[in-house]
Amino acid sequence: MEKQAKIIDGRILSTKIREKLKKEATKFEKKNKRPIGIAVVLVGEDPASQTYVKNKVKACEECGIKSFVIMRPAETSQDELDQIIRDLNESIEVDGILTQLPLPKHLDENHVLDLIDPKKDVDGFHIQNAGKLFVGQDSLVPCTPAGIVELIKSTGKRMEGKHAVIIGRSNIVGKPIAMLLLAQNCTVTICHSRTKNLARVTKRADILVAAIGRREFVTGGMIKRGAVVIDVGINRHEGKLYGDVNYDQASKIASHITPVPGGVGPMTITMLMSNTIKAAQATLETPQK
Ligand code: NDP
Numbered sequence: 001m002e003k004q005a006k007i008i009d010g011r012i013l014s015t016k017i018r019e020k021l022k023k024e025a026t027k028f029e030k031k032n033k034r035p036i037g038i039a040v041v042l043v044g045e046d047p048a049s050q051t052y053v054k055n056k057v058k059a060c061e062e063c064g065i066k067s068f069v070i071m072r073p074a075e076t077s078q079d080e081l082d083q084i085i086r087d088l089n090e091s092i093e094v095d096g097i098l099t100q101l102p103l104p105k106h107l108d109e110n111h112v113l114d115l116i117d118p119k120k121d122v123d124g125f126h127i128q129n130a131g132k133l134f135v136g137q138d139s140l141v142p143c144t145p146a147g148i149v150e151l152i153k154s155t156g157k158r159m160e161g162k163h164a165v166i167i168g169r170s171n172i173v174g175k176p177i178a179m180l181l182l183a184q185n186c187t188v189t190i191c192h193s194r195t196k197n198l199a200r201v202t203k204r205a206d207i208l209v210a211a212i213g214r215r216e217f218v219t220g221g222m223i224k225r226g227a228v229v230i231d232v233g234i235n236r237h238e239g240k241l242y243g244d245v246n247y248d249q250a251s252k253i254a255s256h257i258t259p260v261p262g263g264v265g266p267m268t269i270t271m272l273m274s275n276t277i278k279a280a281q282a283t284l285e286t287p288q289k
Contacts, residue, residue: 025064038096044074095280096122122275145177147267168211210244220249
């Protein structure tokens with residue numbers, strides 16, 4: 001019989017981590033006589049964004065974190081959005097702020113992300129947090145990459161000295177996961193759309209992270225036998241969700257694999273909760289005005 005890869009179940013791991021986070025959030029609330037708070041800013045009516053925000057609110061409820069959802073119409077001006085962020089930066093009820101992306105075209109995403117107080121930047125997208133990650137200082141780390149590290153750890157496989165290949169070099173997934181795996185002492189290769197002989201590179205990966213945004217792009221022939229395969233992709237097609245990896249083919253070759261859905265997705269939100277608690281705890285060390 002053909003060997004099947006072990007499934008790295010992001011839902012089960014998330015549940016376990018969220019239970020621990022709830023205890024920490026409860027402890028914080030008891031000590032500080034207020035719950036930990038996160039503000040989620042949603043501009044426009046994009047249905048996928050609305051679903052993501054709903055899932056985040058649900059996770060907050062599960063973890064004992066208070067959520068403030070600030071919804072504004074698509075026509076909101078840059079000045080109006082800037083003022084919302086400035087007010088949240090000052091609010092003592094709000095420990096974490098995130099702006100749901102993508103923003104409507106007329107709004108400057110980078111400007112908004114950099115306006116968020118880096119101490120409240122629970123998405124880890126502020127240039128200051130990105131810089132700290134790059135130089136190896138403690139920071140708020142982007143949620144999807146942070147979740148990926150937890151998923152790999154959960155396999156029990158050592159990362160040190162392993163060859164990790166990442167397909168994708170975005171600022172929210174590819175680059176930060178490269179930094180995190182480097183910090184775990186992996187040997188890291190980053191691939192992208194101009195990489196030559198991609199399959200030759202990916203076939204050498206002990207850990208393969210696919211963050212491309214193309215349905216079932218990674219085929220069995222691109223994977224080394226026994227590799228740990230992390231599928232970040234979320235691709236909607238005819239009402240179904242697909243990853244960036246051809247799961248049926250990959251699961252016959254890999255030792256461990258994340259499914260889509262139910263792999264990286266739930267862990268991303270769990271890491272958002274974890275970052276919010278970390279941000280709240282840090283305010284105790286540097287009390288607010
Ligand atoms: P981006 O579009 O920002 O980046 C995609 C990357 O893939 C780019 O670096 C691009 O290369 C590379 N790429 C595209 N085509 C090829 C190719 N043919 N060969 C090699 N590399 C290629 O996407 P994101 O990083 O934002 O997201 C990637 C996927 O992960 C998406 O499906 C997204 O929905 C999903 N996602 C899932 C999350 C979760 O929680 N599960 C969270 C975030 C994202 P180049 O730079 O050269 O253009």
